[in-house]
Amino acid sequence: MKEKEWSNSVGRPSNKAQRRAEIVNALQSVIARVGYEGASIQAISKEAGIASGLVHYHFQNKQEILVELVHSLTETSVTRYEELKKNASNAQEKIEAFIDAALALGDGSNEQAVAAWVVIGAESIRQEEVRELYKFTIARQLEELRNLLQNYAHEKKKNLSANSIEHISTMVISAIEGAYQLAATASKITPRNYAATTLKGMVFSVLDK
Amino acid sequence: MKEKEWSNSVGRPSNKAQRRAEIVNALQSVIARVGYEGASIQAISKEAGIASGLVHYHFQNKQEILVELVHSLTETSVTRYEELKKNASNAQEKIEAFIDAALALGDGSNEQAVAAWVVIGAESIRQEEVRELYKFTIARQLEELRNLLQNYAHEKKKNLSANSIEHISTMVISAIEGAYQLAATASKITPRNYAATTLKGMVFSVLDK
Numbered sequence: 438m439k440e441k442e443w444s445n446s447v448g449r450p451s452n453k454a455q456r457r458a459e460i461v462n463a464l465q466s467v468i469a470r471v472g473y474e475g476a477s478i479q480a481i482s483k484e485a486g487i488a489s490g491l492v493h494y495h496f497q498n499k500q501e502i503l504v505e506l507v508h509s510l511t512e513t514s515v516t517r518y519e520e521l522k523k524n525a526s527n528a529q530e531k532i533e534a535f536i537d538a539a540l541a542l543g544d545g546s547n548e549q550a551v552a553a554w555v556v557i558g559a560e561s562i563r564q565e566e567v568r569e570l571y572k573f574t575i576a577r578q579l580e581e582l583r584n585l586l587q588n589y590a591h592e593k594k595k596n597l598s599a600n601s602i603e604h605i606s607t608m609v610i611s612a613i614e615g616a617y618q619l620a621a622t623a624s625k626i627t628p629r630n631y632a633a634t635t636l637k638g639m640v641f642s643v644l645d646k
Numbered sequence: 647m648k649e650k651e652w653s654n655s656v657g658r659p660s661n662k663a664q665r666r667a668e669i670v671n672a673l674q675s676v677i678a679r680v681g682y683e684g685a686s687i688q689a690i691s692k693e694a695g696i697a698s699g700l701v702h703y704h705f706q707n708k709q710e711i712l713v714e715l716v717h718s719l720t721e722t723s724v725t726r727y728e729e730l731k732k733n734a735s736n737a738q739e740k741i742e743a744f745i746d747a748a749l750a751l752g753d754g755s756n757e758q759a760v761a762a763w764v765v766i767g768a769e770s771i772r773q774e775e776v777r778e779l780y781k782f783t784i785a786r787q788l789e790e791l792r793n794l795l796q797n798y799a800h801e802k803k804k805n806l807s808a809n810s811i812e813h814i815s816t817m818v819i820s821a822i823e824g825a826y827q828l829a830a831t832a833s834k835i836t837p838r839n840y841a842a843t844t845l846k847g848m849v850f851s852v853l854d855k
Binding site: 471556558575600604608610612615 | 820854
């Protein structure tokens with residue numbers, strides 16, 4: 438890489454952010470294919486089409502890239518939910534937006550992101566920093582979902598104990614995480630686009646029981 | 647290890663099976679702690695408290711141990727289900743037995759087995775042989791569950807399309823896989839023993855809707 442290109446690519450803030458995003462994206466592709474341990478800095482830089490020195494310039498180590506990937510996946514998911522929620526006028530539609538944002542994996546879905554998230558979930562068994570981030574994401578989702586279910590009960594004038602709300606919210610998050618697992622490894626033996634519709638059906642059935 | 651001990655420990659078939667089981671069990675402990683790639687033959691033999699040569703005597707490589715672990719976890723789960731099913735007198739109780747066998751993770755549950763299964767799920771993204779085994783297990787569960795739901799519909803004289811049965815079965819398996827994920831990484835922020843009861847509640851609500 439020529440001196441001029443180097444200074445260009447790391448000099449301006451916008452370029453810097455873009456370069457970091459490219460590296461994070463490259464990590465996502467690589468771990469979706471070979472797992473986290475197999476994702477060497479060399480493999481990441483090759484995937485990004487840049488020199489490995491540039492990866493080292495932007496990130497101290499592989500874990501730092503992984504942490505940014507977790508943030509980026511979470512942010513994408515939150516943004517998608519916020520977008521869908523804009524058109525929701527009541528609690529039921531907001532719950533639907535929440536589930537659709539997570540599971541409407543048909544068009545516009547990102548297989549690599551789903552596979553990467555499954556790898557991150559397993560990696561969080563092993564790495565405390567990843568686990569803390571993973572738990573933070575789950576905790577935030579649980580809180581949002583608990584609020585939505587509470588509003589739903591209020592709007593529909595239903596009695597739902599705090600316990601029920603907590604249990605149903607947790608099971609919805611479980612179902613979402615498990616649907617990612619099946620999408621990443623067993624999509625050939627599962628029905629197409631079953632997830633969001635079926636989960637919504639189960640949630641509203643139990644809420645309206 | 648002395649010559650005599652060696653021949654003792656690998657000579658008789660019952661000893662051989664037991665030794666293999668110990669090695670498989672050691673792999674389970676190690677991957678639950680450090681993941682699959684981190685599980686070196688050395689770490690496995692240390693965990694099992696045996697010489698690494700003995701691991702090599704019983705298994706060609708690490709993947710062969712992993713394959714046996716997948717079989718062993720599947721078998722344990724099937725046996726638990728068969729046991730619970732014995733006391734079930736109708737389709738509803740059999741569905742409950744299925745979910746309890748998978749998710750009644752309170753007493754007698756095996757945290758290491760759950761964590762190992764999550765690691766295996768993620769590993770099956772990367773390794774085709776593991777993926778085929780994982781898919782085979784999921785396919786068998788899906789088939790059993792489809793049959794149970796069909797029998798339930800028949801017994802309760804309900805109209806359930808083949809599509810609905812397939813979608814609900816798949817979502818139940820997703821929920822089970824995801825509950826393992828949360829149990830392995832986020833158990834501190836999820837309610838105790840929510841999984842089996844909540845999933846049964848959701849399934850029968852949607853079936854009886």
